[in-house]
Amino acid sequence: MSPDSDDRHGGHGALFWLFTGMRNLLSLPALILLTSIVGFSAFALESGLTRAEAVFMSLAVWALPAQVILIGTMAGGANIAACFLAVTLSSIRMTPMVASVIPEMRTKRTPIWLLLILSHFIAITSWVFAITTLRNVPREYRAIYFAGFGVTLTLTGTLVVALFYGLAATFPPFVAGVLFFMTPVYFIASIWASAHQPVVKFAFVAGVVLGPSLTLLTPEFDVLYAGIGGGSIAYLIDRIRRKRKPAGAGAAR
Amino acid sequence: MMEEWRTFIFIAVAGFLATDVWRWLGVVAGNRLNEDSEALYWVRAVATALVMAVTAKLIVFPTGTLSGSPLWLRLAAAGIGFAVFLAAGRKVAVGVAVPMAILVAGLWWVGF
DSSP: OOTTSOGGGTTOOHHHHHHHHHHGGGSHHHHHHHHHHHHHHHHHHHTTOOHHHHHHHHHHHOOHHHHHHHHHHHHTTOOHHHHHHHHHHHHTTHHHHHHHHHHHHOOTTOOHHHHHHHHTTOSHHHHHHHHHHGGGSOGGGHHHHHHHHHHHHHHHHHHHHHHHTTTGGGSOHHHHHHHHHHHHHHHHHHHHHHOOSHHHHHHHHHHHHHHHHHHHHOTTTHHHHHHHHHHHHHHHHHHHHHHHTTTTTTOOO | OHHHHHHHHHIIIIIIIHHHHHHHHHHHHHTTOOTTOHHHHHHHHHHHHHHHHHHHHHHHSOOGGGGGSOHHHHHHHHHHHHHHHHHTTSOHHHHHHHHHHHHHHHHHHTTO
16 A cells, blocks of 8 residues: 555555456456447447447447447438437436436535536446445545546447457347347346335336336337336336325334 | 448438537436436336337347247247246346246247
């Protein structure tokens, strides 16, 4: 340890937390995401994107659903305004996702420009990573810890697009299908396992039920309605539960 | 020349900007929230419901090869897998391995 390392937190400094974040690239969630990016590069090739365009898209957008929608609308010949609208509707979910992580990630002195840059690296996998692990990191090192994971994951994901472009199309369909299933089952397990507050579990159930049901009713806005509607219902149920608790003490959920 | 750059401009405007404005808005909004404030409870609930809606849709309405597999099999794999995951003390590895195994066995059984 160098003499100027901070001893108040078990002697671990910024570099330690940066590398700890980076090391999570070898974790199960990161490997699952990198696998689904292999699937994306096959889709990009089939849809007529060049390798350079696919790489640029991965780095600049870094949100798989948005990328798939953008490719779909571009391939359909839509103009740039129509493409923007379709993508931006799917990306509204970024606001509550980022907003729910920021209060845990920053200190009072964290500059906003740093948070604006880091927000680009928040997508579903790194959001789950943040809500699961940030609480175990000393507050002043949370931003650098997240940067270690988030930036490394984005760069590696983009590298995967560059390397696997063209190659992934040769996978047998059975393998591609099975790999596709890994992403949702991982989200189900990890988000439930990391849910420390009952409100998260209520919201979990509401989202699972409302998401696919609303697709049948309003395929354009299903995720948005399921999120805002389901989340608000979950919040209200939890609020009633919390208000009632002092009266009926010990009434464990 | 224009044609070459057209896709890149589409990606920058309809991809990058269309997505990152919402991320920036999240930073601005989240920067005003206190930890354990009432508003943060709601934001957390909305974010979780959104992510789970996307997730459930991947199972019910998958794209690509899996869209040709039976819905009951995907639901059974996810449902039974989740039950085993809860019974096994919420181990994430169990929650991933069990549904995958059921899916592989089921696809093989129906001759996918």
